[in-house]
Amino acid sequence: MPMPMTQIPALEVTDLRKTYSGRVQALKGISLSVAPGDFFALLGPNGAGKSTLIGIASSLVNASSGTVRVFGEEVATNRSAAMRLLGLVPQEINFNLFEKPFDILVNYAGFYGVPRAEAVPRADEELARAQLSEKAHTMSRTLSGGMKRRLMIARAMMTRPRLLILDEPTAGVDIEIRRGMWKTLRDINAAGTTIILTTHYLEEAETLCRNLAIIDHGQIVAAGPMRELLARLDVEGFIFDIDGEVPAQLPLVDGVTLTSANSHCIEVDMPRALDLNRVFNALGGAGIRVRSMRNKSNRLEELFVHLTGNGKGGA
Known part of the structure; x- marks a missing residue:
């Protein structure tokens, strides 16, 4: 048939x-x-x-x-x-x-x-x-x-x-x-x-x-x-927009990497299993106020590197 x-x-x-x-x-x-x-x-x-x-x-x-x-x-x-x-x-x-x-x-x-x-x-x-x-x-x-x-x-x-x-x-x-x-x-x-x-x-x-x-x-x-494959990643990333400038010394959060994306943004990389509130609490304790947050736009690149060991899509 x-x-x-x-x-x-x-x-x-x-x-x-x-x-x-x-x-x-x-x-x-x-x-x-x-x-x-x-x-x-x-x-x-x-x-x-x-x-x-x-x-x-x-x-x-x-x-x-x-x-x-x-x-x-x-x-x-x-x-x-x-x-x-x-x-x-x-x-x-x-x-x-x-x-x-x-x-x-x-x-x-x-x-x-x-x-x-x-x-x-x-x-x-x-x-x-x-x-x-x-x-x-x-x-x-x-x-x-x-x-x-x-x-x-x-x-x-x-x-x-x-x-x-x-x-x-x-x-x-x-x-x-x-x-x-x-x-x-x-x-x-x-x-x-x-x-x-x-x-x-x-x-x-x-x-x-x-x-x-x-x-x-x-x-x-x-x-x-796409969504299911990206969900395989053991880590997730965010961009935090903050009030004022990013301080030279960011608080330490166990298992979390905090880096300065630019003068007003903090890049956050963390295991999926961790509670994001730990990051908010640590930043708040350091006097850093988060105005907004968004997912990092390079999640597919992270998956690509994980699967192929290559950082570019290629031709």
Whole structure:
């Protein structure tokens, strides 16, 4: 009996292996399932196997064994059907810099069989979403780095993919532009497109994604809901905003590390089992008044380091 469409994973990877010449094992039998509508992070150090997995999923690399399915369509045996469902935003800028953004989008859509009568209004729509309408008929080589990144996303969306894979989509852009791109990606996901994101900005993954998998040395070392995986950490961190300046000497609290984050903030690292009131009492006893507190934003980095021994998400 066929599986109902709503239950078919957006991406299903089963016992996937890839061995390159020289017997280098890039993937060692990984299995992974991404649900429809998810915003999923695929993380790992440099050389962990992420790029190989993306290459196989997008039919650019042949697997040694195992299967990859996009909404039920097997990539190796039904490539055309699978690729009609998938959009890829690679890490490298790979459009013609001597073409105009509007033409890039329309021509890309035409290559995938979208009639020009549909492609033209769709290009206008995607350029507007990417905030590139004013640059539609400007030579693309004149675009800034952030604009080129947004154009890559707009191009991938021209085929209306049900699954969008983004390989380092915000690499090299400043934080303000990056946050603007986050909104665009959230909007795309909210409209129903499943997104798989690789990024070395771990804050980005923690902010955007609901589920994740971490790959290390060709194997998945952790996978599941973001909140559940972060809850595995034995320690937790907070930032306390205080009245006045942080004193040179902070009180000692057994099992707790207190450091100055800046002149008005104290960074707190402590085991989960400890009562946070001990910290408040110690600070109060030292005449330090806490105005507000928030979780540290690098919890995913702590988990990543714990699982891989590496401090960066890699490529």
